[in-house]
Amino acid sequence: MTTTVIPPDSPPSPPPPPATEAKSATRPGDKIFRGLSRGSGILLLVVMASIAAFLTFRAVIAISGNEGNFLTTFEWNPAGKPPVFGIAVLLYGTVISSIIAMVIAVPIAVGIALFISHYAPRKLAAPLAYVVDLLAAVPSIIYGIWGALFLVPYLDGLNSWLDTYFGWTVIFAKTEIGAARNLFTVGILLAIMILPIITSVSREVFLQVPKMNEEAALALGATRWEVIRMSVLPFGRSGVISASMLGLGRALGETMAVATVLSPSFLLSGHLLDAGGGTFAQNIAAKFDEANEYGRDALIASGLVLFILTLLVNGAARLIIARRKEYSGANA
Amino acid sequence: MAKRIDVSGLSAFYGTHKAIDDISMTVEPRSVTAFIGPSGCGKSTFLRTLNRMHEVTPGGRVEGKVLLDDENLYASNVDPVSVRRTVGMVFQRPNPFPTMSIFDNVAAGLRLNGSYKKSELADIVEKSLKGANLWNEVKDRLNKPGSGLSGGQQQRLCIARAIAVEPQVLLMDEPCSALDPISTLAIEDLIGELKERFTIVIVTHNMQQAARVSDRTAFFNLAAVGQPGKLIEIDETERIFSNPSVQATEDYISGRFG
Numbered sequence: 001m002t003t004t005v006i007p008p009d010s011p012p013s014p015p016p017p018p019a020t021e022a023k024s025a026t027r028p029g030d031k032i033f034r035g036l037s038r039g040s041g042i043l044l045l046v047v048m049a050s051i052a053a054f055l056t057f058r059a060v061i062a063i064s065g066n067e068g069n070f071l072t073t074f075e076w077n078p079a080g081k082p083p084v085f086g087i088a089v090l091l092y093g094t095v096i097s098s099i100i101a102m103v104i105a106v107p108i109a110v111g112i113a114l115f116i117s118h119y120a121p122r123k124l125a126a127p128l129a130y131v132v133d134l135l136a137a138v139p140s141i142i143y144g145i146w147g148a149l150f151l152v153p154y155l156d157g158l159n160s161w162l163d164t165y166f167g168w169t170v171i172f173a174k175t176e177i178g179a180a181r182n183l184f185t186v187g188i189l190l191a192i193m194i195l196p197i198i199t200s201v202s203r204e205v206f207l208q209v210p211k212m213n214e215e216a217a218l219a220l221g222a223t224r225w226e227v228i229r230m231s232v233l234p235f236g237r238s239g240v241i242s243a244s245m246l247g248l249g250r251a252l253g254e255t256m257a258v259a260t261v262l263s264p265s266f267l268l269s270g271h272l273l274d275a276g277g278g279t280f281a282q283n284i285a286a287k288f289d290e291a292n293e294y295g296r297d298a299l300i301a302s303g304l305v306l307f308i309l310t311l312l313v314n315g316a317a318r319l320i321i322a323r324r325k326e327y328s329g330a331n332a
Numbered sequence: 333m334a335k336r337i338d339v340s341g342l343s344a345f346y347g348t349h350k351a352i353d354d355i356s357m358t359v360e361p362r363s364v365t366a367f368i369g370p371s372g373c374g375k376s377t378f379l380r381t382l383n384r385m386h387e388v389t390p391g392g393r394v395e396g397k398v399l400l401d402d403e404n405l406y407a408s409n410v411d412p413v414s415v416r417r418t419v420g421m422v423f424q425r426p427n428p429f430p431t432m433s434i435f436d437n438v439a440a441g442l443r444l445n446g447s448y449k450k451s452e453l454a455d456i457v458e459k460s461l462k463g464a465n466l467w468n469e470v471k472d473r474l475n476k477p478g479s480g481l482s483g484g485q486q487q488r489l490c491i492a493r494a495i496a497v498e499p500q501v502l503l504m505d506e507p508c509s510a511l512d513p514i515s516t517l518a519i520e521d522l523i524g525e526l527k528e529r530f531t532i533v534i535v536t537h538n539m540q541q542a543a544r545v546s547d548r549t550a551f552f553n554l555a556a557v558g559q560p561g562k563l564i565e566i567d568e569t570e571r572i573f574s575n576p577s578v579q580a581t582e583d584y585i586s587g588r589f590g
């Protein structure tokens with residue numbers, strides 16, 4: 001922070017500079033760059049606004065023709081007479097699979113990030129970080145195929161184990177026989193997919209913890225874990241939250257991997273291990289090709305809900321970060 | 333409480349670079365010892381060997397002995413973490429834990445060392461903040477973040493945090509170099525009070541400060557850039573500043589180099 005102290009005897013305002021001087025301050029480069037950067041900013045807003053306008057416009061058409069309740073109907077039949085469709089199953093499936101993904105991925109990602117930033121010897125840290133980043137480069141359809149052909153058969157065992165020992169929790173009760181093409185599997189797959197983004201953003205934040213913050217803890221006689229708890233985690237908190245939200249954004253919108261693994265159905269079931277369910281993105285991908293004009297409007301309406309959901313998640317993340325700003329490391 | 337430090341034959345390295353060479357000295361308990369010398373002469377490095385903070389730096393390594401009364405800090409069975417719990421440190425730039433309140437900052441070291449009752453904790457925090465001459469300024473906002481205080485207050489908060497665990501020795505690495513003159517004066521007054529209870533070692537670039545606060549002064553120097561720093565002499569502060577026994581000390585103090 002700099003403050004300028006003006007001596008009391010100085011003139012109250014300096015004489016206005018000659019006009020020629022003000023003119024020469026603007027160079028062509030400045031103008032062009034200002035125009036470019038301003039243009040990019042405006043373009044971004046225009047794109048966002050037009051997406052929102054398009055989604056809203058088509059969604060209004062769809063919802064005004066819907067004979068069912070858009071929010072509570074467990075059915076997707078916009079081609080029917082009368083058309084009936086609702087997002088309840090999709091909303092549930094999207095949120096549940098993303099929650100499962102977050103519960104699995106965030107602790108593991110933070111653990112890996114801490115290992116890379118604070119525990120691993122340097123020789124190991126760099127390759128490990130690279131491998132984690134590589135996970136992010138795998139296309140989602142590959143994850144989908146791997147999930148369907150490898151993960152699903154292997155998860156059968158885990159599912160029956162969960163059913164046997166945790167069946168009493170209802171959510172892990174398996175009420176029908178079949179492959180593990182369920183929301184739980186989708187959650188696990190999504191967890192693997194969002195792991196790299198959460199890990200690498202968290203790692204960057206942990207590496208940015210000022211040395212003097214860590215030394216403050218060390219000099220008090222903190223062990224390595226205590227240093228992490230007292231200095232690293234509090235400093236990285238908001239970074240980890242934003243990293244998780246980035247991951248959540250990907251999990252909510254993931255399409256191909258979910259569509260490949262899940263055996264979709266319009267049933268809303270609390271039994272996570274039973275096959276069935278659906279997500280917004282998966283449902284759109286599965287039905288868009290075959291849908292008629294009105295069917296597409298209906299799918300777009302569900303897309304609008306996903307759009308709003310993502311906005312809300314991001315807004316919530318920003319609120320959480322802002323509320324703790326006074327205590328964040330940023331103003332140290 | 334306050335203990336004597338006996339250093340013998342101590343060298344410190346960064347990787348293969350020797351930063352300080354073969355230093356031996358005695359630091360008296362309940363006194364202030366100041367380290368002065370030109371930049372890069374290794375006085376901060378030496379200070380950091382006294383609580384085993386030097387080895388935290390990647391490649392940091394130490395040879396020699398540091399006896400705290402009769403216990404060698406570098407004996408193979410000594411845990412560096414427990415050393416740092418008995419030898420406190422205050423840094424150049426105030427570094428309160430930014431996410432903690434003023435109260436929690438002072439209590440941080442205590443919470444590491446064991447469990448205290450709430451009332452006990454509150455008593456120690458109050459005593460420490462009073463000891464650091466900060467209590468009157470913060471007593472109404474103990475649950476506000478420490479990072480909201482001014483630089484001088486933050487540094488006194490760090491001193492309160494360090495003395496809360498009742499260390500044997502308090503190391504200060506240029507504690508006033510980031511502070512304005514008034515805050516500096518407050519810290520210097522505080523050092524004068526703290527030496528009644530603690531052994532204090534302070535690194536400073538400010539020779540007037542060394543002359544004002546210390547009982548004994550050690551002068552460090554290096555032969556050339558890239559050479560290891562050495563202890564030139566250590567003596568009563570009065571003597572060092574009036575009639576030092578080594579010419580280089582006099583040259584440095586009178587401003588002929590450095």
